[in-house]
Amino acid sequence: MAEKRITIRATRFDPEKDKAPRLQSYDIPFSDESMVVLDALNHIKAHVDGSLSYRWSCRMGICGSCGMMVNGVPKLTCNAFLRDYWPRSITVEPLNNFPIVRDLVIDMEDFMHKLKSVKPWIIRKQDHPLGAGEHRQTMDQIDEFRQFSECINCMLCYAACPVYGLNNEFLGPAATALARRYNLDSRDQGFAERLPVIANSEGVWECSFVGECSVVCPKGVDPAKAIQQTKLDTTMRFVLPFGTRDE
Amino acid sequence: MDSESYDVLVVGGGLAGIRAAIAVVDANPRLRVGMVSKVYPMRSHTVSAEGGAAAVLRPEDSYETHAFDTIKGSDYLADQDVVEAFVREAPIEIIQMEHWGCPWSRDPDGKISVRPFGGMTTWRTCFAADKSGFHMLHTVFQTSLQFKQIHRHDEAFATKLLIEDSRCVGVVAIDMRSGRFEAITAKAVILATGGLGRVYAFTTNGNICTGDGMALAYRAGVGLKDMEMVQFHPTGLPFTGILITEAVRGEGGYLLNKDGERFLKRYVPNKMELGPRDIISRAMTTEFEEGRGFEGPHGKYMHLDVRHLGEEVIDRKLPFMRELGREFVGIDIVKDPIPVRPVQHYMMGGVDADISGATPMLGLYAAGECSNVGLNGGNRLGSNSLSECLVFGAAAGRAAAEHASAAKAVGANPIEALLADETRRIEASYLDKKGGEERIGTIREELQHDMDAGAGVFRTKEGLEKLTRQLGSLRDRFDKIKVEDSSRTFNTELTAALELDFMIEVSDTIAHSALAREESRGAHSRRDFPERDDAKWLKHTIAFRADSAAPRLEYRDVNITNFKPQARTY
Numbered sequence: 001m002a003e004k005r006i007t008i009r010a011t012r013f014d015p016e017k018d019k020a021p022r023l024q025s026y027d028i029p030f031s032d033e034s035m036v037v038l039d040a041l042n043h044i045k046a047h048v049d050g051s052l053s054y055r056w057s058c059r060m061g062i063c064g065s066c067g068m069m070v071n072g073v074p075k076l077t078c079n080a081f082l083r084d085y086w087p088r089s090i091t092v093e094p095l096n097n098f099p100i101v102r103d104l105v106i107d108m109e110d111f112m113h114k115l116k117s118v119k120p121w122i123i124r125k126q127d128h129p130l131g132a133g134e135h136r137q138t139m140d141q142i143d144e145f146r147q148f149s150e151c152i153n154c155m156l157c158y159a160a161c162p163v164y165g166l167n168n169e170f171l172g173p174a175a176t177a178l179a180r181r182y183n184l185d186s187r188d189q190g191f192a193e194r195l196p197v198i199a200n201s202e203g204v205w206e207c208s209f210v211g212e213c214s215v216v217c218p219k220g221v222d223p224a225k226a227i228q229q230t231k232l233d234t235t236m237r238f239v240l241p242f243g244t245r246d247e
Numbered sequence: 248m249d250s251e252s253y254d255v256l257v258v259g260g261g262l263a264g265i266r267a268a269i270a271v272v273d274a275n276p277r278l279r280v281g282m283v284s285k286v287y288p289m290r291s292h293t294v295s296a297e298g299g300a301a302a303v304l305r306p307e308d309s310y311e312t313h314a315f316d317t318i319k320g321s322d323y324l325a326d327q328d329v330v331e332a333f334v335r336e337a338p339i340e341i342i343q344m345e346h347w348g349c350p351w352s353r354d355p356d357g358k359i360s361v362r363p364f365g366g367m368t369t370w371r372t373c374f375a376a377d378k379s380g381f382h383m384l385h386t387v388f389q390t391s392l393q394f395k396q397i398h399r400h401d402e403a404f405a406t407k408l409l410i411e412d413s414r415c416v417g418v419v420a421i422d423m424r425s426g427r428f429e430a431i432t433a434k435a436v437i438l439a440t441g442g443l444g445r446v447y448a449f450t451t452n453g454n455i456c457t458g459d460g461m462a463l464a465y466r467a468g469v470g471l472k473d474m475e476m477v478q479f480h481p482t483g484l485p486f487t488g489i490l491i492t493e494a495v496r497g498e499g500g501y502l503l504n505k506d507g508e509r510f511l512k513r514y515v516p517n518k519m520e521l522g523p524r525d526i527i528s529r530a531m532t533t534e535f536e537e538g539r540g541f542e543g544p545h546g547k548y549m550h551l552d553v554r555h556l557g558e559e560v561i562d563r564k565l566p567f568m569r570e571l572g573r574e575f576v577g578i579d580i581v582k583d584p585i586p587v588r589p590v591q592h593y594m595m596g597g598v599d600a601d602i603s604g605a606t607p608m609l610g611l612y613a614a615g616e617c618s619n620v621g622l623n624g625g626n627r628l629g630s631n632s633l634s635e636c637l638v639f640g641a642a643a644g645r646a647a648a649e650h651a652s653a654a655k656a657v658g659a660n661p662i663e664a665l666l667a668d669e670t671r672r673i674e675a676s677y678l679d680k681k682g683g684e685e686r687i688g689t690i691r692e693e694l695q696h697d698m699d700a701g702a703g704v705f706r707t708k709e710g711l712e713k714l715t716r717q718l719g720s721l722r723d724r725f726d727k728i729k730v731e732d733s734s735r736t737f738n739t740e741l742t743a744a745l746e747l748d749f750m751i752e753v754s755d756t757i758a759h760s761a762l763a764r765e766e767s768r769g770a771h772s773r774r775d776f777p778e779r780d781d782a783k784w785l786k787h788t789i790a791f792r793a794d795s796a797a798p799r800l801e802y803r804d805v806n807i808t809n810f811k812p813q814a815r816t817y
Contacts, residue, residue, distance in 0.1 A: 014734045034486045034545075046688025050740040051732035055286075057453035060489045061574065062381055062567075063290045079574045101424055102737035112287070112401070120389040122348040134345045136357030142350055149350050149382065153289055178389075185348060 006030040006082055007089035008040050010052060013100050021100060023091065024049075030082055037077040037092060038066055041104075054104035061218060064152035067159070068104050069093040074156035074216045095159035097168070108155055114171055115153070117197050118179035123190025141186040148181035148226055150219045157213035157223050163206050170206045171198060173213035173223030180226040183233070191233075199234045207231075253281035253398070254651040255644075256417055256433035258405050258460060260288030262380070262633065263615025263640035264439030265387045266340075267604075270644025272396045275652050280397045281431055283420050285404045285455060285742065288388045292441050292453045293636065296380020297492035297567065299372035300344075300633035302337035304359060308369050310334045317631060318810045320366040320523050321595075321624025322769035323785065324473065326806040329602050329621040333631075333638050340637035341373050349386040350375050352564075362564070363497045364630045366523035366817075372630040377492050377567040383633060400431065404742050405459065407669050408436065408467040408611070409662060415467065415611035416657040419669040423742065426735025428673070430666040434654040435610050435647035438464060438598055439640060442616040445746075446754045447591035447703075448695035451483055451490040460617035462749035464598040465756065469606050470789035470801070472619040474753070475761035475771045476595035478627055479528040479704050483590025485545035489575055491568060491587055493629040496520035498564050500553040502527070503584070504539040518817040525626040525770040526817065528589035532704045535588075543586060550584035557581075589704055593632060595623040595770065596760070599789055604643025610650060614643040621787075621806070625769015677744050683729030687740065690728065691747050694721055694754060702757050707774045711762040718755050719796055725751060756790040759798050764788060781812050 005027055013021035026044050038056055045052050056066040059078040066077045071091055082090070098106035128135065157173035158164050164172045171179075179198050182188045198204055204227045211224040255271045257264045260282055268280045284291065303313050313334040318325050341359065345351055351359045352374050364372040375382035391397055402423040409417040409430060417432035440460030444452025465471050481502070482491040496502070502520055504510045514530035515522030522530075531549055534540055540547035553561060553568075558581045561569055565580075572580040597619035604612040604620060614620075615636045622635055701714030725747065732740035766780040767773050785805050790798040 015736055016734050032486070032544075045740075045743075046692065047686065049731065050687060050729075050743075051734070053732075053737050053739045055290075057286060057290050057292065057455045058295045059453065059487060060295060060571065062378070063292075063294045063453060065286065065290045102734070105737050108287075115389070116392045119393070121393050122346065122390075128346060130339065130342055130346065134342050134351075134359055137353055138355070138357050139353050141357075142353065146350065149385075150378075152294075152381070153287075182348070187346075187348065 004030040006040065006086050008044065009089060009091045010041070010044070010104065011093045012052070012103055014102060030086060033083055035082045037070055037075070037080040037082065037090060040082060040090070041077065041092065053102045062152060064154035067095055067154040067156050069096060069159065074159040076154060076156070076218050079218070095155055097159050097161065097165045098155070106155070110168060111153070111155060111158065111172070111175065114175040115178065118171070118175050119190060119194050120178045120182060122182065122185065122188050123193055125189045135187045137186055144186070145181045145184035147221050148177045148184065151177055151221050152219055154218065156216045156218060160212040160216040162210055162212065163208060167206065171204065173227065176204055176230060177221055177223040177226040180230055195234065198230055204230045204234070251281065251429065251431050252657060253431070253433040254278035255435045255437065255647045256281040256283065256431055257437045257439055258283050258418060259291070259439035259441060259615070259617070260284030260286070260399070261291030261439060261441055261615060262293040262384055262387060262636035264437070265391050266637050266640030267437045267439055267614055267644035267647070268397050269387070269391055269394065270641040271648040272394050274645050274648035276396065278396060278648055278651055281400065281433060282397060283400045283403045283405055283418060283431060285402060285423070285459070287401050288399070289385055290455070291384060292456050293380045293384040295451065295453060295490060296633055297377045297490060298364060298494035298497065299362060299374030299379045299630045300341060300383070300637070301364065301367065301372050301628070301630040302341040302634055303334060303371055304338050304341065304361060304373065305371065308371050312368055313371060315810055316367050317622070317628055319815055320626055320628040322626055322779065322815055323781070323812040324476070324624030324769060324787070324805055326621030327808040327810055328806050331808065332602055333622055333635065336638040337634040340634065340641065344383060344386060344637065347386050347390040350382050352376055362494060363521060364628070365493050365496065365521050365527070366628040367630070372497065374494065377494055377565045380633060403429070404745065405463060406673060406745060408463050409665055410467055411657065411661050414609040417662070419666055423737050426738060428666060428670040430662045432657040432662055434651040434657065435612065437604070437643050437647050438611070438613040438617050439615045440617045442594045443750070443753050444591050444594070446694060446698050446750045446757070448692070448699045449483065449488050450591040451480060451488050452591070457746040457750050458753035459746065459749050460613065461598055462752045464606065464611065464613065465752060465792050467608065468792065469608050469611065470599040470791050471753070471756050472596060472599040472787050472789050473624070473760070474596035474756040474790055475764050475788060476625050476769055477591060477702065477757060478524055478593035478595060478770050479589045480524055480592035481527040481531055481589050482551055482587035484571070484576060485543055485548050485586055485588055487575060488590045489571055490590070490592065491551060491571070491585055493524070495551055495553055495565060495568055498553070498560065499556055500551050503550040503552055504534050505541045506539060510534050510539065515817040522817045523626055524629060528704050529772060531589050541586070546588065548586040548588045551587045552584040553580055554582065554584070593627055595619065595625065595627050602642070603646040604639055605646055610654065612643040612647045614639045625771060677730045677741050678733060680730055683727050685724045685728045687728055687743050687747055690721055690724055691750070694750060698754055698757070702761055705772050705774050706761055708762065711758055714758045715755070715762065715797070718751060718758055722751050756798050760788045760790050760800065763800050785812065
């Protein structure tokens with residue numbers, strides 16, 4: 001029987017030489033049913049074309065490096081199986097809505113600034129010294145914020161977000177979800193400090209509740225919910241200035 | 248030419264590196280800290296750790312028991328003063344992580360939960376479901392964002408340590424995005440670059456685990472300690488090598504051979520599935536050799552069965568395992584057994600460092616998996632490494648801060664020349680190189696295959712000698728590689744070549760250290776020397792780079808305080 005093969009078309013772009021991105025086609029062996037799109041890229045890089053550039057590391061869906069557009073859909077390429085596409089060809093492109101650094105590598109500095117801007121750390125009004133031991137926290141209290149803490153910063157939600165696509169001033173799904181993660185943590189008292197960032201005009205109010213972010217999230221985070229809840233919280237905060245948990 | 252100067256420079260942005268950076272700021276808020284990482288810090292391999300972090304938190308537990316378990320687990324190759332200091336610091340670090348927001352799983356009374364783990368005599372492993380490393384890394388990274396003193400160089404690849412008058416004063420790094428070579432100087436440098444699992448074909452380690460920091464130190468003349476001690480975890484998924492956490496067995500999972508038998512009764516009858524990793528990996532390999540493994544498309548395997556735990560426990564304690572099973576194997580672990588086999592997982596060996604993380608080179612410190620402070624000896628106990636990253640990351644940060652607070656500034660003059668030399672070396676060897684016929688990918692795959700075959704769970708003199716010859720030949724062929732990518736922008740073929748260079752270097756220390764140790768201890772199991780030999784080998788191997796083909800090996804006695812070596816049975 002002839003060897004099974006699959007065609008991968010990958011974006012190539014070297015800003016030192018190219019005016020615009022183009023697609024390059026590679027015909028490679030589909031030698032194992034367990035192969036994923038990342039394996040195909042690794043085969044190309046190791047055996048066909050060493051200049052193809054992309055990010056990856058853990059290949060188990062937790063480091064968040066290998067997000068790309070796979071046939072137009074934002075995916076972690078480490079768990080996008082070739083068998084789900086074959087015999088069709090697969091087009092692999094850098095994540096939508098981000099500047100391209102090189103080939104399949106996006107520029108995600110914007111997110112790194114946004115992440116920092118929401119103060120994603122525990123803020124306390126009174127210090128709780130180490131010697132006082134742990135804060136008590138029940139599993140129910142963890143369940144309040146758990147899903148938002150599962151964000152792996154893979155950027156698929158930004159690639160899917162039509163609002164971010166039009167206006168990258170928008171804080172966006174993951175950063176809002178992470179702000180929410182801390183706001184909902186029983187140990188945190190930083191809601192008021194984060195409020196100016198998430199309530200400003202380019203913040204959550206821009207979200208039209210399309211919900212694509214939650215659909216593409218590989219970790220079951222629901223950033224759309226975080227955004228809607230934040231809108232409600234923010235409104236309540238203005239209406240009821242003394243009504244929040246952290247006073 | 249670019250250069251940036253700090254008081255302390257941390258190389259590596261995983262749990263140990265970030266913990267070290269924060270410790271520097273805590274020790275002296277006036278110090279400026281640089282952090283060089285070849286990936287964004289939250290991509291670091293800490294993210295893949297699953298089971299948890301060990302610490303004595305319960306009244307029924309004791310420092311002495313944690314120390315004894317660790318020392319016995321190490322097959323008495325751990326330095327006992329280091330272990331004793333570690334077990335006292337670990338609980339403080341776990342509480343510190345809690346204060347920083349780590350979502351530790353909790354008991355009904357709201358206290359941090361603990362779970363059983365291999366080789367631990369009592370429950371002492373703190374966990375955040377089965378994504379402990381992920382949560383710890385994101386917690387410590389996000390916490391670090393508030394410190395203005397910490398300046399990150401994300402996606403900068405360190406190629407060389409800068410040495411001035413036998414003192415480490417920084418690194419040369421390539422900014423991957425611009426391709427610029429930079430001298431990043433500091434009064435103290437902390438290596439926290441993680442492990443080297445990618446020198447093996449079948450590994451749980453991510454693509455970035457290529458032994459960079461070990462090779463950097465080794466090339467600067469610092470010894471690598473106990474490099475023969477490579478941990479194979481019993482439960483990796485066939486084909487991918489994805490880790491199935493030991494917590495699966497901690498929570499009550501069974502390991503079954505093809506006869507449906509809990510075969511560990513023949514190897515670790517008192518501990519069964521909670522035996523230490525080295526012994527269980529050998530037991531599985533022996534079962535395979537005797538024909539009692541399952542045969543699959545990706546080799547032999549065993550069943551790891553959690554069906555009797557029930558869906559509720561699995562979803563509460565092991566939700567990521569269920570997700571991995573569903574997404575990567577197409578099984579539901581609530582209904583199906585998980586196929587597993589031993590897989591390279593962790594490096595006990597590493598840069599020779601003392602209890603404070605100081606290496607023998609002035610100004611150079613090391614912490615986490617790239618280091619060997621003497622904690623893990625011949626075999627690390629599961630859940631000691633996340634705690635190690637915290638305890639010794641913090642210790643190295645404090646020691647580096649103290650050194651930097653008193654050290655003189657780094658001079659600019661020799662640095663410029665060193666940077667120019669290193670830039671020329673890399674341009675001539677890779678970027679501007681003409682010709683070459685060897686593919687990087689091919690040499691890397693052969694290296695990984697040779698390491699699996701020659702320096703795996705069981706070793707022999709013949710196998711290790713063959714491996715040293717293979718590594719010599721791969722080194723010769725590496726000199727003839729071709730680099731197709733001449734771009735300066737995010738050139739991952741260049742970084743793959745630099746990593747492969749490091750990988751061959753550290754593999755060589757593994758092979759030679761293993762060949763020399765003619766006994767079986769911990770993870771180093773010689774078929775031709777099956778017994779532990781305390782009279783001859785109760786000592787650390789230290790490998791130094793030499794002009795000859797082979798490293799020069801020296802030995803140092805193990806520090807024994809309160810625990811006399813005894814037979815290691817479970």
